[in-house]
Amino acid sequence: MAEVLSSRRVVVLGAGVAGLLAASVLARELGQVTLVERDRLGRGCTPRKGVPQARHAHLLLGSGARAVEDLLPGTLNALLAGGARSIGMPDQILTLTPQGWMPRFAQVQFLIGCSRTFLENTLRDRVLRDARITLVENADVIGLTGDARRIGGALVRDRSTGETAPVEADFVVDATGASSDVPHWLEALGLAADEDIVDSGVGYATRLYRPCPQLREFPAICIQPDPNGAGHGGVLLPIEGGRWMVSVAGMRGYHPPADNAGYVEFAGKLRHSLIGELLASAKPLGGVRGFRTPPNRRRRFERVPHWPEGFVVLGDAVATYNPLYGHGMSVAALQAVALRETLRAHGDHAGLARRVQRAVVRTVEDAWTLASEQDTRYERTIGPKPGLLKKVGSRYAEQVGKAAAVRPEVTAALLDAYTLNTPLSSLLRPRTALAVLLRPRYQPDNAPPLTRPELASLRLASPRVLGADTGMNPTGRERKPDG
Numbered sequence: 139m140a141e142v143l144s145s146r147r148v149v150v151l152g153a154g155v156a157g158l159l160a161a162s163v164l165a166r167e168l169g170q171v172t173l174v175e176r177d178r179l180g181r182g183c184t185p186r187k188g189v190p191q192a193r194h195a196h197l198l199l200g201s202g203a204r205a206v207e208d209l210l211p212g213t214l215n216a217l218l219a220g221g222a223r224s225i226g227m228p229d230q231i232l233t234l235t236p237q238g239w240m241p242r243f244a245q246v247q248f249l250i251g252c253s254r255t256f257l258e259n260t261l262r263d264r265v266l267r268d269a270r271i272t273l274v275e276n277a278d279v280i281g282l283t284g285d286a287r288r289i290g291g292a293l294v295r296d297r298s299t300g301e302t303a304p305v306e307a308d309f310v311v312d313a314t315g316a317s318s319d320v321p322h323w324l325e326a327l328g329l330a331a332d333e334d335i336v337d338s339g340v341g342y343a344t345r346l347y348r349p350c351p352q353l354r355e356f357p358a359i360c361i362q363p364d365p366n367g368a369g370h371g372g373v374l375l376p377i378e379g380g381r382w383m384v385s386v387a388g389m390r391g392y393h394p395p396a397d398n399a400g401y402v403e404f405a406g407k408l409r410h411s412l413i414g415e416l417l418a419s420a421k422p423l424g425g426v427r428g429f430r431t432p433p434n435r436r437r438r439f440e441r442v443p444h445w446p447e448g449f450v451v452l453g454d455a456v457a458t459y460n461p462l463y464g465h466g467m468s469v470a471a472l473q474a475v476a477l478r479e480t481l482r483a484h485g486d487h488a489g490l491a492r493r494v495q496r497a498v499v500r501t502v503e504d505a506w507t508l509a510s511e512q513d514t515r516y517e518r519t520i521g522p523k524p525g526l527l528k529k530v531g532s533r534y535a536e537q538v539g540k541a542a543a544v545r546p547e548v549t550a551a552l553l554d555a556y557t558l559n560t561p562l563s564s565l566l567r568p569r570t571a572l573a574v575l576l577r578p579r580y581q582p583d584n585a586p587p588l589t590r591p592e593l594a595s596l597r598l599a600s601p602r603v604l605g606a607d608t609g610m611n612p613t614g615r616e617r618k619p620d621g
Contacts, residue, residue, distance in 0.1 A: 146486065149174065149292050149307040151279045154189065155254075155467050156453025157313035158261045159209055159474035164309065165270040167481045172305055174274045174294055176314075179262065185255045188315075192254040193427045194344040194461070195375045195385035200227075200247045201558040202468025205475045210264050214250070217260055221378030222252035223358075227553050230357045234410055236364040237536070238543035238582025246550045247557045249464075251358060251375045253383065257467070274305075279314060282449070286327040289449035309491075311450050313470075316432050318455035324442070331442050336521035337433030338369075338513040339390025340460055343401050344427050347382040347420035352599040354380060356416070356592060361408045363462070365515035368392050371462055372408050374416060382420060384413065387462055390518040396428030412586055419599040433520075434459055434510050440499045445492040450477070457502045459509035468558055472501040504555070504562045511535070534574070538565055541574040543582035548573050 146168040150161045153175035165171045177186040185192035198206070207214045218224060225231055226245030233240040250257075266273060276297045283304050284290035291306040312320050324331060349356065356376075363371035369389030377383050386394045386405050394404040406414025436457040439445070453470045476497040484493050511532060513519050524532065541548040551570045554560040564570070588596070 146170075146308040147306065148172070148309045148311070149305050150311045150313060151292060152313035152315060152318075152453070152455075153177075153179065153262065153273065154313065154315060154453065154470075155258060155261065156315075156455075156470035156473065157311070158258070158265045159206070159471055160311050160313055160452055160477060161271050162209055162265045162268065163474050163478040163481070164311070165268045167478060168309060169270065171271045172274060172307070173271055174277050174279060174292065174305070176276070176278050176297065178276050179273070186258075189254070191429055191431065191461070192258075194342050194429055195373050195383050195464075196254040196257070196461075196467060197375075197464030198250040198252070198257065198471075199464060199468040199557040200249060202471040203248070203250050205468070205471035206261070209471070209474055209478070210261070213260065213264060216264070217250060217252060217257065220252075220256065220260065221380070222250055222256065223376045223378075225249050225251050225358050225376070227557070228549060232357050232359045232412070232586045232588070234361045234586070235539050235543060236362060236366070237539040238584070239586055240543060240549055241546055241583075242587050243546050243549075247553045247559060249557070252377050254467070256378050279312075279319075281319075281326070282310065282323045284446065284448070286329055286444065286446055288447040307448070309448050309450075311452055312455050313451075313453045314455055316435070316454040316458045318451070320451055320455055321437065327446070329442050329444070329446070332438040334436045334438070334510070334522075335433050336510040336513050336519060337390075338460060338516050338519045339433075340387055340431050340462060341393030342385055342387045342429045342431065342461070343394040343396050343404070344383060344385040344429070345398075345401060345425070346423040347384055347417060348380070348423055349382055349416070350419045350421075350599045352595045353416065353419065356595065359413055359416075359586075361410055361413060363387070363389065363516075364409060365512070365517075367409065369516055369518075370394075370404070370408050372405060372413050374413050381423065382416075384417065386413075389516050390520075393430075394428075396426050398422070398426055401426045410586065415596070415600050431461055432458055434506070434513060436502065436506050436510075440496050445495060447488065447491050449491050450494045450498070452477070452498060456498060457506055459505055460513055463505070463509050463512070463556075465505035465509065465558065469501055469505050472558065473498050476501050504558060507562060508556070534565075537574050540582070541576075541578065544578040544580045545573050 148164045148168050148171040150157050150173045161171045161173045177188045227247040228242050229245050278295045280295050281293040282289050289310050295302040359374040361372045363369045369392050372386040375383045452473050459465050480494045480497045542552045555562050
């Protein structure tokens with residue numbers, strides 16, 4: 139089958155994570171690939187103009203990291219050699235859920251801590267080594283060619299000269315992100331896709347820091363918002379260059395300030411003061427950057443009755459998620475794997491594009507459910523109200539969170555599902571469900587589960603430590619019996 143596919147012409151629109159990985163797959167499986175990108179792509183650490191969200195914390199979860207390594211062997215070693223951090227879960231991250239601090243024990247999952255710009259630069263360097271891939275920079279995609287039965291290429295306009303020209307192709311992939319014009323392109327062909335929107339109105343503020351020497355190995359921190367509270371959250375992520383990327387966020391009506399003093403005050407008033415305490419001893423690297431994220435949006439391309447041949451949509455152009463949950467880049471990587479497997483299984487036959495689009499949908503499902511259903515719990519979220527079935531599911535999810543704060547076996551199961559390594563339905567397996575529904579023997583910790591060396595380092599670096607755990611190491615922590 140590879141011989142049949144190897145002479146195809148391909149255009150990939152967008153050179154972000156989704157587009158780069160798709161181009162790599164398609165060069166191997168189909169043939170020559172033209173990769174079209176609106177920005178000029180430099181080699182520095184400055185985020186490209188078209189991705190302002192790159193200045194804020196991004197996560198490559200274990201499932202996404204494994205998918206990237208499967209598609210581009212050696213990429214994880216390149217990331218780590220360049221300073222990215224492999225962060226074990228739950229042993230190397232302090233996580234405060236709405237139900238309490240997660241226990242820490244030996245790694246069951248992991249995530250990669252690095253800036254999005256560093257990740258994209260690393261991917262681009264490796265992808266463009268393939269001589270079958272040609273990069274066209276500084277070019278806008280203004281439409282598709284072909285008709286409702288088959289897409290035949292894309293109309294591309296040079297941003298410097300304004301000249302427009304068609305780029306013909308047998309297979310076109312739109313990976314232009316959340317701002318994609320694909321709904322308008324399809325409408326022009328007489329095709330329309332429904333979309334679901336859940337808008338929590340989340341806003342971010344981020345700053346880079348240099349930790350003091352005593353805290354360079356301090357674990358990552360994730361303080362999740364509480365739907366029953368003000369909707370504030372924050373993450374401290376160790377990244378390349380020995381830096382911390384610290385993003386704080388708030389739902390609609392509770393956005394963090396983008397000025398230095400307001401940002402520091404906001405960080406100190408999260409559900410726990412730990413991030414604020416750490417910032418007091420760290421050196422700021424530049425100013426605060428604010429950002430208002432788009433809503434959770436899912437375009438239902440799989441429901442279009444007659445999907446055109448030769449056209450596939452990937453990445454944020456299909457679905458965007460509240461970045462608080464950190465799923466976007468991992469889903470993009472899983473979609474590239476789904477693209478490869480569908481091409482290999484079905485070859486260049488009628489209906490290939492529709493098969494790929496449906497495979498893409500399956501990679502979206504759990505991330506969409508996690509983000510949209512959690513966000514509907516916030517009072518000011520705009521979107522459809524949950525029905526009875528979703529309310530029952532939300533109630534069970536809350537019980538899972540409570541159990542995960544005191545039962546390590548549930549913590550492990552939840553991390554497997556959250557990192558998209560197992561389906562959400564795995565949380566309903568009898569053994570997990572029984573552990574969720576049993577009355578816990580202990581109350582969740584009220585203080586972060588720091589080890590004694592971590593606590594000593596924190597006190598040495600920041601004498602004003604407030605509320606830090608003075609108890610035992612997590613492997614032998616004394617707990618208060620429930621009730």
